Amino acid sequence: MSSSRHRLSGLPALAALLAVAGCSSSDDGAAAAVPRPDAAVAKLCRNLDAKLPRTVDGQRRSDPRPASALTAGWGSPVIILRCGVPRPPKMIDPKVAEGSDPDAVAGAVNGVDWLMERQGGGGYRFTTANREAYVEVSVPAVRDSATVLVALAPAVQKAIPEGIAD
Secondary structure, eight states, X not given: OOGGGTOOOSOOOHHHHHHHHSEEOOOOSSBOOOXXXXXXXXXXXXXXXXXXXXEETTEEBOOOBSOXXXXXXXXXXXXXXXXXXXXXXXXXXXXHHHTOOTTEEXXXXXXXXXXXXXXXXXXXXXXXXXXXXXXXXXXXXXXXXXXXHHHHHXXXXXXXXXXXXO
């Protein structure tokens, strides 16, 4: 399988990604579907869980139900992280790479590549790219997406090696 298939090319400047994201949104509930990755990815995700910060965007960690090392949460409305999710279909959509899909933008924050997808209610979902596991972060409209991604980038860099997840 070619790694270029999964590469996000022509990443726009960090400023463009964050300007589009502004403040963001997701499900305000305290529940999250637990991903079901293979054993190798689950191990990476458990490593990530151990490295995640206690606070994000000024919000204390408060994990969603059901309890799992593959999910994490902060605040209310909750910022949700899920590790080991499947590759988003838009990640290989040529319109995203060309920058012509207004609902999906590729960019990098502090050394971590992300696909940003607009969600209902003014929110955004970010999914890592070019890492051995896909990490998804849903950010509520009342939270600052830039602050969230900056806070999570060091843990992702340490726990999830660069590479192609599938």
